[in-house]
Amino acid sequence: FLSFYLERKLGLLRKRSQSTSALKKSIFSYLIVIDFESTCWREKNNYGQEIIEFPAVLLNTSSGEVESEFHTYVQPQEHPFLSEFCTELTGITQAQVEAGVPLQICLSRFNRWVQNLQLEKGVMFPNKQQPCSASSPSKKLCTFLTWSDWDLGVCLQYECKRKQLHKPDVLNSWIDLRSTYRLFYGRKPKGLNGALQDLGILFSGREHSGLDDARNTARLAARMMRDGCVLKITRSLERFCNYRLRDCFRRGKKILMGGLNI
Ligand code: AMP
């Protein structure tokens, strides 16, 4: 027991599993990492936040490489003028958002990008008809991944509701890498940058630039998989979650508390 304890303490067990089957264990062949930037203000207010930068990067989980990127600046319409604070934080200028497109157009371009991935790479999203376990070998399972639940559970969700836009169905479930990180390493990191730093990885590019945040989140996810972490869906907004989807899910209190019968 003592040697088991010591080995575990020294991280030897983790290294051992890493060298054997860490990469093979991945449920998903691909992950699409998203990181929105939105309107914001220095002072708290009740304004709804609107997406101003919509980046998505496709991570191949066996190579750890990004194979495709989607990137659009988005025009805010409820509060069309960016605050100075927002430009300072995100580096996004008024000219960039004005050259962008409204969210509705952005979403239809994003849908087209996702459809192309389905056609060209055989990417498939788990759903009630095609649960994780029943995927055919040529189909590559894929899901979304974000740092925290804010991007898909708050920001896009409420903006689509306010503007009565149809949110793409595929964006209804995702992996929250922040809670996964906390569980896997047993510590609470100081933001995405802190999470990378704790693993000896330097943040590359500009923090709070959506595309750089998404690329760095993808690097972090790849590193966690190499460390032996099996990434599973942590949140689903689907009203009826088929029990056959359960293999894609991390089982835990949070999911049960969310009222999902899995
Ligand atoms: P992030 O992905 O960390 O860059 O954050 C996404 C969005 O959250 C930003 O575009 C801002 O709208 C908001 N946000 C992030 N950090 C702050 C902050 N320190 N103060 C106010 N809003 C923030």
Ligand code: MG
């Ligand atoms: Mg973010």
Ligand code: MG
């Ligand atoms: Mg960001």
